[in-house]
Amino acid sequence: MAFFDEKNLYSTHETQLKIVASLGEPIDFRQDPDWCYKSSTGQYHYEAFIIENTIIYLKETGRHTPRDTKMLHTFLQKIIASLPSGPLYLIDDIARLDAGEAAYKSKFSKFHTAFKDFFDHIYVITPEAKSQMPLNWLPANASVSTSAKEAYQQCRNQQSAFTNFKENDDAELAKMSRQDLIRHLKEAQAANRELRENNRHNMPGHLSEVQHQDILHLLQVAVNDHSTAEQLPMSTEDSASFLQLRELIGHLIDSRDQLVSTLSSIDDDVYVFNKAHQLISSHAHPEKAVFLHNPEEHLGIHYQELLESAIAAQLDVVLQHVKNTKLTQQFEYCLPKTGYGLYFKVNISYRKDSIGDYAGFTMVIREITEEKIADKKIIASEKKYRSVVESVREIILQTNLQGQLAYINPAWREISAYDVYESLDKSILDFVHPADRTYVQGLMQNLMDSKCDHVKQEMRFTDKFGQIFWVDMFFQPYLDDSGSITGISGTLNDITKRKKAEEVLRQSNKLLESINKNIKKAEKKLQEKNQELIKTNQELDRFVYSASHDLRAPLASTLGLINISRISEDTQERTYYLELMEQSLNRMDKLIQDLTDYSRNARLAIETEDINFEHMIKDIFQRLKYLKNIDTVAVNTDIAIASDFHSDKIRLYIILINLLSNAIKYHKYDQPKPYININIMANAQRVVVTVADNGIGIDKNYMDKIFTMFFQVSRDAVGSGLGLYITRETVNKLHGSIKVTSVINEGTSFTVTIPNATSYRYETED
Amino acid sequence: MKKIRKLLLIDDDHINNIIFEKLSGFAGFAEEIVSFISAVDGLDYLKELQKNEEEPPNIIFLDIRMPIVNGWEFLERLSEFREAYFNNTSIYMLTSSSDQSDVNKAKNFAIVNDYLVKPMTIEALKKLQEKHQEQIIEGEK
Numbered sequence: 045m046a047f048f049d050e051k052n053l054y055s056t057h058e059t060q061l062k063i064v065a066s067l068g069e070p071i072d073f074r075q076d077p078d079w080c081y082k083s084s085t086g087q088y089h090y091e092a093f094i095i096e097n098t099i100i101y102l103k104e105t106g107r108h109t110p111r112d113t114k115m116l117h118t119f120l121q122k123i124i125a126s127l128p129s130g131p132l133y134l135i136d137d138i139a140r141l142d143a144g145e146a147a148y149k150s151k152f153s154k155f156h157t158a159f160k161d162f163f164d165h166i167y168v169i170t171p172e173a174k175s176q177m178p179l180n181w182l183p184a185n186a187s188v189s190t191s192a193k194e195a196y197q198q199c200r201n202q203q204s205a206f207t208n209f210k211e212n213d214d215a216e217l218a219k220m221s222r223q224d225l226i227r228h229l230k231e232a233q234a235a236n237r238e239l240r241e242n243n244r245h246n247m248p249g250h251l252s253e254v255q256h257q258d259i260l261h262l263l264q265v266a267v268n269d270h271s272t273a274e275q276l277p278m279s280t281e282d283s284a285s286f287l288q289l290r291e292l293i294g295h296l297i298d299s300r301d302q303l304v305s306t307l308s309s310i311d312d313d314v315y316v317f318n319k320a321h322q323l324i325s326s327h328a329h330p331e332k333a334v335f336l337h338n339p340e341e342h343l344g345i346h347y348q349e350l351l352e353s354a355i356a357a358q359l360d361v362v363l364q365h366v367k368n369t370k371l372t373q374q375f376e377y378c379l380p381k382t383g384y385g386l387y388f389k390v391n392i393s394y395r396k397d398s399i400g401d402y403a404g405f406t407m408v409i410r411e412i413t414e415e416k417i418a419d420k421k422i423i424a425s426e427k428k429y430r431s432v433v434e435s436v437r438e439i440i441l442q443t444n445l446q447g448q449l450a451y452i453n454p455a456w457r458e459i460s461a462y463d464v465y466e467s468l469d470k471s472i473l474d475f476v477h478p479a480d481r482t483y484v485q486g487l488m489q490n491l492m493d494s495k496c497d498h499v500k501q502e503m504r505f506t507d508k509f510g511q512i513f514w515v516d517m518f519f520q521p522y523l524d525d526s527g528s529i530t531g532i533s534g535t536l537n538d539i540t541k542r543k544k545a546e547e548v549l550r551q552s553n554k555l556l557e558s559i560n561k562n563i564k565k566a567e568k569k570l571q572e573k574n575q576e577l578i579k580t581n582q583e584l585d586r587f588v589y590s591a592s593h594d595l596r597a598p599l600a601s602t603l604g605l606i607n608i609s610r611i612s613e614d615t616q617e618r619t620y621y622l623e624l625m626e627q628s629l630n631r632m633d634k635l636i637q638d639l640t641d642y643s644r645n646a647r648l649a650i651e652t653e654d655i656n657f658e659h660m661i662k663d664i665f666q667r668l669k670y671l672k673n674i675d676t677v678a679v680n681t682d683i684a685i686a687s688d689f690h691s692d693k694i695r696l697y698i699i700l701i702n703l704l705s706n707a708i709k710y711h712k713y714d715q716p717k718p719y720i721n722i723n724i725m726a727n728a729q730r731v732v733v734t735v736a737d738n739g740i741g742i743d744k745n746y747m748d749k750i751f752t753m754f755f756q757v758s759r760d761a762v763g764s765g766l767g768l769y770i771t772r773e774t775v776n777k778l779h780g781s782i783k784v785t786s787v788i789n790e791g792t793s794f795t796v797t798i799p800n801a802t803s804y805r806y807e808t809e810d
Numbered sequence: 811m812k813k814i815r816k817l818l819l820i821d822d823d824h825i826n827n828i829i830f831e832k833l834s835g836f837a838g839f840a841e842e843i844v845s846f847i848s849a850v851d852g853l854d855y856l857k858e859l860q861k862n863e864e865e866p867p868n869i870i871f872l873d874i875r876m877p878i879v880n881g882w883e884f885l886e887r888l889s890e891f892r893e894a895y896f897n898n899t900s901i902y903m904l905t906s907s908s909d910q911s912d913v914n915k916a917k918n919f920a921i922v923n924d925y926l927v928k929p930m931t932i933e934a935l936k937k938l939q940e941k942h943q944e945q946i947i948e949g950e951k
Contacts, residue, residue, distance in 0.1 A: 600928035
């Protein structure tokens with residue numbers, strides 16, 4: 045008892061609506077669970093409209109999943125059961141053919157095959173544009189209509205019982221009493237019932253179905269019959285056969301039940317086809333039946349009729365292969381859907397009969413949509429991960445337990461110039477700088493031995509061209525799913541530029557340090573030089589003071605002598621003054637000579653040459669011959685030259701002339717044998733010159749002063765106070781040494797040692 | 811003009827002493843000249859005079875640059891034993907050095923009267939003699 049409010053039908057069949065409404069029994073079935081069925085997702089629902097007890101208009105207001113088919117089936121059965129018996133028509137507005145024939149066929153095979161037997165005729169609503177499609181796969185009692193209105197009209201044409209009513213005959217309707225209306229309806233319903241009854245028996249497919257059902261029923265009776273042979277109303281022979289048959293059927297039913305219970309425990313749908321490829325047995329999980337619902341109703345049907353064309357076509361090919369190889373084959377099938385679609389794995393296995401001939405095949409179907417989606421997600425995430433790993437600039441690697449590279453990303457090539465393929469399976473150690481190999485090996489061993497959980501180290505590697513590159517190495521153990529170490533995974537970050545910069549910095553620092561050191565050295569030298577300069581300045585001051593005084597003194601004397609010479613009239617006296625003048629000027633001359641020697645020693649570079657001591661001594665005495673008393677002193681010369689002696693001739697001359705002139709000037713002439721002993725001994729290394737006399741000697745109080753500038757023990761006409769100072773300076777210049785021993789009133793001995801320039805190198809001074 | 815009674819001359823250059831004696835003779839500068847070429851000998855002489863209370867020199871002419879003990883050291887050593895006995899003795903530096911540092915140094919010695927640069931002349935001696943007239947007369951009293 046229901047009515048419709050579907051707009052299409054409402055406008056077209058207002059009259060019927062009004063009749064139903066006037067019965068005073070309106071039901072908004074959308075609020076009634078009996079007439080409204082919601083899909084398992086809760087999102088979509090079907091609405092069923094029943095028109096005049098004979099037409100069910102099924103409207104889909106959403107989409108449903110295959111799992112909902114079973115529930116819809118139950119729902120429809122419930123509706124049909126509530127209707128009075130009679131012909132039944134279905135206006136199917138569930139799956140409009142706007143999705144294409146294949147999609148419709150898929151849906152039809154899952155849905156309509158389950159219902160087609162309920163109805164005398166099914167009108168499939170399809171848009172006009174597609175009405176020309178060759179829908180030859182539709183069951184015999186189905187036809188295509190372009191709209192609900194058309195379907196309804198067709199339906200009405202078949203319904204003779206409803207001819208009493210004229211469409212849109214409002215005036216007539218209005219005149220009718222409630223009694224009349226009810227009567228009309230009842231008549232119509234009765235006609236309906238009759239028509240449906242007739243239809244059922246007139247449809248050939250149904251007849252055989254009924255017969256089949258009858259046989260099954262009889263067998264069921266036989267099995268459930270617990271009568272003994274005696275109780276059966278048949279002959280003994282017959283009853284024996286019957287009992288045998290019953291036992292046999294009993295076994296068969298047992299084994300079938302066993303099989304069914306086994307099949308029930310698995311999720312897969314199992315279909316068994318015979319040699320003629322007709323369905324002979326099936327097991328479809330009630331919740332998960334994929335292609336066929338109530339497949340028991342399709343027994344004997346060829347798979348090509350049973351399955352939608354796409355999968356049937358695939359099956360054709362695979363089946364041929366199975367027949368040829370006698371092996372089980374698999375294929376996957378995708379049911380197109382928005383989103384991911386539905387995926388199935390179809391397993392086809394070869395069946396053979398008792399003598400090994402081909403006996404058909406078994407088809408096992410499993411929905412693998414979720415696995416597929418998971419797979420796709422894994423592949424997508426793997427792809428994403430790969431693309432990240434392949435594009436990063438950091439080297440990412442993985443090795444096995446032996447340290448051989450199992451994976452390394454393309455960044456490796458960028459940095460090392462080695463191709464990835466030529467590096468794989470090689471030990472990572474092969475690429476470590478040879479000097480660091482043992483060390484890295486130790487680190488890796490520690491990781492493998494779980495002695496540490498990671499290592500982080502700056503490390504040198506060698507690239508394909510033998511160039512060193514620096515990396516920041518991060519290694520950690522690579523664990524498999526069970527948590528055991530199967531190798532090493534890690535990253536290498538190129539830090540060569542940083543290292544180079546550090547190196548440059550270090551070098552610069554080193555340079556700076558050495559420059560600093562040099563500066564400090566130079567500073568120290570400068571300070572020393574400054575001190576030296578200060579000393580030299582003071583010395584120079586003293587020198588200028590002394591020299592100017594000593595130069596001026598004889599000059600002043602001479603001027604004084606000139607003064608008194610003017611006054612004096614005595615010629616003899618004047619001659620005496622002239623002698624004194626000469627003395628003064630000689631003294632001055634000697635000073636100037638000494639200053640020249642001093643300057644020469646300080647200024648001139650050392651120039652060495654072969655020295656002939658005998659000639660030199662001779663020259664010196666030639667020059668000293670005007671000295672007073674020179675003829676009264678005995679000069680003994682002893683020269684022993686073991687090797688050529690080279691030195692600076694001018695300097696050597698200065699040294700010797702000073703020592704000898706001192707020996708002559710400060711001799712003691714009031715004794716019988718005044719002497720001067722000159723001893724010269726030269727070898728390859730040096731010369732030792734000794735000048736010894738038995739002269740006045742030197743007071744020991746003055747011994748440490750005799751070599752200082754302008755120091756004089758006594759002033760005589762020819763002393764300048766520079767002689768020994770110049771002597772020592774010159775000896776120093778020649779890197780020699782001078783020693784003096786003296787006893788007052790007994791004599792003095794000077795010993796000078798000078799290196800032989802044949803073996804001694806004078807470094808040029810800065 | 812009255813002559814300086816007694817004059818002490820200390821200069822290591824004997825030529826200078828000869829010149830001074832000759833000039834003094836021409837100028838009628840001093841009655842008695844005692845000269846030494848060693849400062850040490852000069853000091854010994856003065857010590858001896860003081861010890862024996864003999865007549866002190868009225869003027870001492872002192873050279874600066876001399877070996878062993880120079881003019882400055884002479885002054886220091888003299889100060890060590892000098893008594894009122896030498897109050898009327900004037901000391902003149904007589905040197906060939908015209909160095910300003912020497913001139914300044916001489917001023918630091920209170921007992922030095924003046925600084926004279928060689929060569930000595932008759933004119934210079936006469937001025938000095940004039941300057942000392944009062945002192946000479948005073949000494950005679």
